[in-house]
Amino acid sequence: DGESDESMAVTISRIASTKGIPQSPMVKETVSNTPLDIAHQCLILLLESRMILKEMVSARLKRDRWAYGNLTVDEIQTLLRSQKEEAEGDWISQIQELKRNLVSEVRRNYALGRELGGLDHKIALLIKSRGHIKDLVKP
Numbered sequence: 001d002g003e004s005d006e007s008m009a010v011t012i013s014r015i016a017s018t019k020g021i022p023q024s025p026m027v028k029e030t031v032s033n034t035p036l037d038i039a040h041q042c043l044i045l046l047l048e049s050r051m052i053l054k055e056m057v058s059a060r061l062k063r064d065r066w067a068y069g070n071l072t073v074d075e076i077q078t079l080l081r082s083q084k085e086e087a088e089g090d091w092i093s094q095i096q097e098l099k100r101n102l103v104s105e106v107r108r109n110y111a112l113g114r115e116l117g118g119l120d121h122k123i124a125l126l127i128k129s130r131g132h133i134k135d136l137v138k139p
Helices: 002-018 035-068 073-082 085-137
Strands: none
Touching: none
């Protein structure tokens, strides 16, 4: 059984080296023969893999947030600080254009809301008058 443990360690080391995976500093170089040591090493590898997975997931979430523009205030400030001074004028013009678009959309929405209110009032009057006409037509 000691030979199989050593061959397993050699196989794992060979696979790790061909995949470019560095040897874990937490795992011992030599494989011990006791099942407790093997289980301990497996748990350490599992913990390391979970830590790496957590880092990968957080990096992916951050990349997705950046792709969709879901940035925190700190990230926006960092992004603005990293921009060159000449690009700053471009940012200001884009912000001003966005402000103009926002104001025009707010005005348009307000006008549509008023028009909708007027249409609601007209519908209510039509329903009310229809009820009055039915009352007049009844024998």
